[in-house]
Amino acid sequence: MQQTVNLYANHKVTDWLPTSVKEMAARGWDQPDVVLFSGDAYVDHPSFGAAVIGRVLESQGLKVVIVPQPNWRDDLRDFRKFGRPRMFFGVSAGAMDSMVNHYTANKRRRSDDAYTAGGIAGQRPDYASVVYCNILKELYPDVPIVLGGIEASLRRFVHYDYWSDSLKPSILVDTKADILSYGMGEKTLIELATRFKRGDTVEQMSDLPQIGHLRPAADFQTIKTDADIVLSSYEKSLKDKVAYAVDFKTIEEESNKWHARRILQLMGDKLLIVNPQYEPWTQAEVDFSFDLPYTRLPHPRYKDKTIPAYEMIRHSVNLHRGCFGGCSFCTISAHQGKFVVSRSEESILKEIEKVTQMPDFKGYLSDLGGPSANMYNLHGQDTTICERCKRPSCIFPNICKNLNTNHEPLTKLYQKVAANPKIKKAFIGSGVRYDLLLNYDLPTPDKLEYIRQLIVNHVSGRLKVAPEHTSDAVLQMMRKPPFALFKQFNKIFQTENQCAGLNQQLIPYFISSHPASTKRDMAQLMLETKKLDFKLEQVQDFTPTPMTLSTTIYYSGIDPYTMKPVYTARTKDEKLEQRKFFFWYKPEFRRQIDAELRQMGLSADLGGSAKGGSFNPNFKQNVGWKNPHHPSANGENKSKNTKEKKSNFKSRRK
Numbered sequence: 070m071q072q073t074v075n076l077y078a079n080h081k082v083t084d085w086l087p088t089s090v091k092e093m094a095a096r097g098w099d100q101p102d103v104v105l106f107s108g109d110a111y112v113d114h115p116s117f118g119a120a121v122i123g124r125v126l127e128s129q130g131l132k133v134v135i136v137p138q139p140n141w142r143d144d145l146r147d148f149r150k151f152g153r154p155r156m157f158f159g160v161s162a163g164a165m166d167s168m169v170n171h172y173t174a175n176k177r178r179r180s181d182d183a184y185t186a187g188g189i190a191g192q193r194p195d196y197a198s199v200v201y202c203n204i205l206k207e208l209y210p211d212v213p214i215v216l217g218g219i220e221a222s223l224r225r226f227v228h229y230d231y232w233s234d235s236l237k238p239s240i241l242v243d244t245k246a247d248i249l250s251y252g253m254g255e256k257t258l259i260e261l262a263t264r265f266k267r268g269d270t271v272e273q274m275s276d277l278p279q280i281g282h283l284r285p286a287a288d289f290q291t292i293k294t295d296a297d298i299v300l301s302s303y304e305k306s307l308k309d310k311v312a313y314a315v316d317f318k319t320i321e322e323e324s325n326k327w328h329a330r331r332i333l334q335l336m337g338d339k340l341l342i343v344n345p346q347y348e349p350w351t352q353a354e355v356d357f358s359f360d361l362p363y364t365r366l367p368h369p370r371y372k373d374k375t376i377p378a379y380e381m382i383r384h385s386v387n388l389h390r391g392c393f394g395g396c397s398f399c400t401i402s403a404h405q406g407k408f409v410v411s412r413s414e415e416s417i418l419k420e421i422e423k424v425t426q427m428p429d430f431k432g433y434l435s436d437l438g439g440p441s442a443n444m445y446n447l448h449g450q451d452t453t454i455c456e457r458c459k460r461p462s463c464i465f466p467n468i469c470k471n472l473n474t475n476h477e478p479l480t481k482l483y484q485k486v487a488a489n490p491k492i493k494k495a496f497i498g499s500g501v502r503y504d505l506l507l508n509y510d511l512p513t514p515d516k517l518e519y520i521r522q523l524i525v526n527h528v529s530g531r532l533k534v535a536p537e538h539t540s541d542a543v544l545q546m547m548r549k550p551p552f553a554l555f556k557q558f559n560k561i562f563q564t565e566n567q568c569a570g571l572n573q574q575l576i577p578y579f580i581s582s583h584p585a586s587t588k589r590d591m592a593q594l595m596l597e598t599k600k601l602d603f604k605l606e607q608v609q610d611f612t613p614t615p616m617t618l619s620t621t622i623y624y625s626g627i628d629p630y631t632m633k634p635v636y637t638a639r640t641k642d643e644k645l646e647q648r649k650f651f652f653w654y655k656p657e658f659r660r661q662i663d664a665e666l667r668q669m670g671l672s673a674d675l676g677g678s679a680k681g682g683s684f685n686p687n688f689k690q691n692v693g694w695k696n697p698h699h700p701s702a703n704g705e706n707k708s709k710n711t712k713e714k715k716s717n718f719k720s721r722r723k
């Protein structure tokens with residue numbers, strides 16, 4: 070606790086955006102321009118959305134206050150305390166969709182909340198965006214509401230809501246918000262600030278990129294142009310799951326385009342208009358957001374409490390935005406975009422310097438990462454090709470020939486960070502995309518160097534990777550590489566560890582009950598991972614979150630890219646049947662699994678104990694990979710295949 074108090078020693082409360090009338094008065098303000106309502110605790114750090122938006126608006130000269138986790142169950146004093154803002158209310162459910170935050174994949178209520186002080190659950194309502202906006206609309210009907218955050222972003226069109234098991238209209242209908250800012254909001258909010266300052270009406274702002282808004286359905290014919298995409302109406306989608314699935318494909322392709330089109334969708338007496346997103350940001354624009362004057366600390370109102378999500382990132386630094394992986398179940402590219410935009414070295418090193426100045430910093434950076442650990446500075450070589458591309462993933466089903474996958478800039482960045490005398494170790498806590506490193510072959514020199522540096526200098530004992538499944542059919546549905554690639558990376562990881570005299574673990578993540586996964590696939594997953602000596606710990610059931618391909622398949626039963634039917638485990642029993650294979654070593658499952666394996670014509674000795682992914686001393690018999698830099702590599706391996714690979718590798722080194 071003493072340590073937490075020290076963190077605040079060099080700060081005064083006015084270093085944070087005001088959260089109370091007293092703090093606002095301390096800044097000499099009598100009325101705010103913007104009041105932000107957030108479902109999360111207020112942490113003034115570039116990883117927390119409300120802080121980012123608050124600081125961005127502040128940089129435009131606006132007086133911004135924040136109401137974190139307002140109480141919606143009392144006399145609503147939190148919603149009234151700042152009164153009417155000069156410009157608008159900003160509302161976000163927080164860093165996660167409030168339903169994902171509150172419920173497990175089995176729809177059981179969670180007992181904790183990582184984004185709340187003390188990790189306490191219940192500090193925000195279900196469907197927080199809807200509840201907050203409705204209260205504000207009732208109290209201040211004439212004040213515009215700008216809705217943002219991931220919950221709004223991924224529910225902007227007609228969407229499937231797993232928790233009510235129903236198709237819902239755009240969240241704009243239920244919230245009655247005036248403007249929905251989707252994706253990363255900085256540029257939108259800067260433009261909105263300019264427009265509000267010059268006195269534009271909300272209607273005049275309807276041309277802004279990357280926003281959604283509603284108009285009367287009766288205006289459809291006057292508004293629609295030939296360039297627009299028109300999706301099936303909400304009413305048609307309710308009756309026709311195939312139409313809904315087809316629309317998802319359109320939405321996903323447009324969201325991943327450099328130059329997207331406007332999308333219209335009718336719902337009841339309303340017309341949803343979603344303007345195209347901004348073109349990929351420049352490095353300077355991303356730097357600008359990260360360089361704002363964050364204290365990097367939770368507001369002092371929480372200083373005696375721990376906010377678990379903050380603890381995870383307090384000594385970490387984000388290197389880039391966006392992800393071109395396009396995994397079917399993931400929402401990152403839907404929210405942050407497919408095009409990776411990397412920060413400049415200068416901006417990153419400046420932030421690292423700030424971290425080293427923190428009173429509790431002991432020399433260990435917990436993560437130099439991003440949505441994926443190793444996408445820093447990777448992008449299309451010829452951007453004119455990218456400008457015409459609509460692939461949802463740059464690396465599935467194969468690595469695009471136009472994608473520059475050179476890892477040297479990242480390796481050099483690691484070296485620069487390591488050269489800082491205040492840094493003892495900089496760890497990589499984000500997940501590593503091994504398919505980018507291997508691509509069905511031995512790594513090229515830049516990637517081998519990256520792998521070696523990563524393993525020797527940047528693993529805190531455990532390295533996260535996400536094979537997600539072992540069945541290639543399921544992996545295909547997930548847009549993930551074949552399991553053989555994981556096996557190859559596992560061999561390299563073990564060999565490099567042994568050469569460096571290290572005993573580190575590879576921690577693979579897996580998902581059960583994903584569309585296309587059957588009970589038999591899960592039995593195979595158990596056998597495959599057991600053979601590799603993994604006792605799995607990072608496992609989860611598939612959760613159908615809004616606006617993913619996997620969720621669309623779960624709801625509609627078809628893959629909109631092939632229009633073929635896909636099996637998905639739906640009932641609680643079907644899901645538990647799949648999940649239990651993760652836990653084959655638990656006595657309560659062994660007999661049942663044994664019997665089911667026999668029924669399926671499979672067998673395994675479940676009495677054996679897997680080693681939890683730890684280093685296997687017998688690796689020499691088990692792996693084919695040899696470290697070409699290690700003296701023992703010369704001529705020891707007689708395998709024709711490996712010999713060939715080695716010679717390929719050497720020729721690439723020349």
Ligand code: SF4
Binds near residue numbers: 458459463470473
């Ligand atoms: S052309 Fe290739 S690198 Fe560019 S966006 Fe498309 S898939 Fe990605």
